[in-house]
Amino acid sequence: MDFALTEEQIAFQDSARDFAASELAPRAAEWDEEETFPLDVIRRSGEMGFLGLYTPEAYSGLGLPRLDSAIIFEELAAGCTSTTAYLTIHNMVAWMIASFGSPELAERWVPRMVSGELLGSYCLTEPGAGSDAAALKTRAERKGNSYVLNGSKMxxxxxxxxxxxxxxxxxxxxxxxxxxxxxxxxxxxxxxYGKKEKKMGWNNQPTRAITFDNVEIPAANRLGEEGQGFAFAMKGLDGGRINIATCAVGTAQAALAAAQRYVQERQQFGQPLAELQSVQFRLADMLTELVAARQMVRLAAWKLDQASPDASAYCAMAKRLATDLSFNVANNALQLFGGYGYLKDFPLERHVRDLRVHQILEGTNEVMRMIVARKLLQD
Ligand code: FAD
Ligand code: 2MC
Structure with a gap:
């Protein structure tokens, strides 16, 4: 067993870190404040391959393993959590069309998604079907060579x-x-489309309800066979949950790095905060939990790459653990900044606001426990 990153992984990590430092971090606060969806930067990220990291090469993606993709998303998220989280959703959508659509359908849509010409959304949740996603009510009625969709997504x-x-x-x-x-x-x-929701975090990407009112689409736009859609949605989310988890880790890393610098500069009681043992112990716990979260995410990504039979449960474990631990790390970093942590002049409050939703979406952390417990009790 080798925990070291390969040369190629280090190269990807470096280029993602550079992109995050030059394109994302400098504008993340402004995008959050002004609720700007940075389409120009998202499209530029396509030039780096970030819009099709694990999309097959046959459709212009990089075809990377989930492990490598997680390493890249972690670095990007340290620059801007919300933008990177959207990139991960787009990656999931492109991968689903490439993996489950007909070759003609995939050829038509996916290369343009990978280049950034077209962006994707994943539409599962409904007003009455959140955690119980299989209770969804949006209908698609077959009419000759078409389907007609009616219903709403949230x-x-x-x-x-x-x-x-x-x-x-x-x-x-x-x-x-x-x-x-x-x-x-x-x-x-x-x-x-409904109104742009006002949110606690993830402010630089729009979140809206969608209503389908007699929307007619070609039958050839179906992924796979009738009845396979729920399993496809879940397979997409296995990877999605690793992505959401790795974004949390990247953000927590940024928060820890800020706190690490701050406590060495900030003087109280005639000494830097870093001299206080309680501060040192807090930092030690933050780092320990961050490393545990990162390793859990990488293990789950590796399991998915191996198509291991317990991969879904590991993705759920990683999502639950990493999003909870990362939220705590960011919240502790805010605490170390004292009152300044609460000000928008510093990034800590944004990190905490952005990370909170990682415990809710792509399956709440309670649903993650359901998935893990079911697997545990079934084995
Ligand atoms: P509910 O299912 O109503 O849950 C409410 C509470 O009850 C939660 O704490 C939940 O854990 C708990 N609960 C429910 N069932 C159980 C149970 N059996 N056991 C224990 N506890 C339970 N969805 C999409 O399809 N596409 C998107 O792009 C998307 N983006 C999102 C972006 C944002 C900012 C947000 C906030 C949500 C997004 N979602 C998206 C929806 C998200 O996946 C759902 O909010 C989430 O799955 C929970 O569903 P719900 O909000 O209906 O909560
Ligand atoms: N991979 C492949 N197939 C899967 C699967 C997976 N990971 N998970 C479930 N399935 C299959 C499963 O095998 C079963 O098929 P079969 O009977 O042939 O074996 C079928 O799907 C139904 O599965 P369950 O019996 O487990 O379904 P149930 O309704 O009991 O619960 C649950 C499934 C709770 C895990 C699912 O509804 C769930 O994940 N809920 C949370 C919803 C969610 O994550 N929403 C996220 C929306 S996207 C988002 O938030 C974004 C920001 C993009």
Missing amino acids: FISGAGSTQVLVVMARTGGPGPKGVSAFVVPADAAGVQ
């Missing part, structure tokens, strides 16, 4: 600014077996 990341929607909709009876997945052009007639 909390869709990027919605209103993206061009490609992967939509899970019901073609059959109740439960997961009745769900299919479709590629829906975001500007198709009958696709309506």
Whole structure:
């Protein structure tokens, strides 16, 4: 067993770190404040391959393992959590179309997604179906060579600014077996967008409800067969959960680095805060938890790369553990900054606001425990 990164992984890590330092970090606070979705920078990230990290090379992606992708996303997230989190969702959508769509469908959409010409959204959650995703009600009725979609989705990341929607909709009876997945052009007639939600964090990307009112799409836009959509949605989320976890780790790393510098500069009681043992112990715990979170994410990514039968449970474990620990690390970093941590002049409050939602989306951390416990009790 070798825990060292390969030369190639180090090279990817370096280029992601450079991109984060030059393109993301300097503007992250402004994008958060002004709620700017940085389309120019997102498209530039496509030139680096960041819009198709684990998308197969046949469709212009880099075809990287999930482990390498996690290393890259971690570095990007240290520059801007919210932008990178959107990049991960886009990557998940491109990968789903490439993996489960027909070659013609994939050829039509995916290379343009990888280049950044088209951006994607993942549409599973509904007003009445969040954690219980298999209860979704959006219907897709077959009509000759088309499907007609009716229903609504809630909390869709990027919605209103993206061009490609992967939509899970019901073609059959109740439960997961009745769900299919479709590629829906975001500007198709009958696709309506709700207001941009006002959020605690992830402010630089829009989140909106979407309503489908008799939206007609070609039957060829279905991914795989009827009834396979729920499993496709879950397979997408296995990787998505690693991504959300690794974004949390990258953000926590940025918060820890800021705190590490600050406590050596800030003087109270005639000495730097770093001289206080309680501060040292807090930093030691933060680093220990951060390393544990990172290693758990990398183990889960490796399991997914190996198509290990317990990969989904490891992805759920990593998402739960890394998002909880990373939130705590960022919150502790804010505490070490005292009142200054609460000011928008420093990045800590943004890190805490951005990380909070990682414990909720792509499956809440309670749902992650359900997945892990089911696997544990089934084995
Ligand atoms: P609920 O399912 O109503 O859960 C409420 C509470 O009950 C939670 O604490 C939950 O853990 C708990 N709970 C529910 N069931 C159980 C159980 N069986 N056991 C124990 N506890 C339980 N969705 C998309 O499809 N695409 C997106 O792009 C997307 N982006 C998002 C962006 C943001 C900013 C947010 C906030 C959400 C986004 N979501 C997206 C939706 C997100 O995945 C859901 O919010 C999440 O899955 C939880 O669903 P819910 O909000 O309906 O909560
Ligand atoms: N990979 C492949 N197949 C899977 C799978 C996975 N990871 N997970 C489940 N399936 C299959 C499963 O095998 C079963 O098929 P079969 O009966 O043929 O074996 C089918 O899917 C149904 O699975 P379950 O019986 O586990 O379904 P259930 O309804 O009990 O619960 C649960 C599934 C709770 C895990 C799922 O509903 C879930 O993940 N809920 C959380 C929803 C969520 O994560 N939403 C995120 C939205 S996206 C987002 O937030 C973004 C920011 C993008």
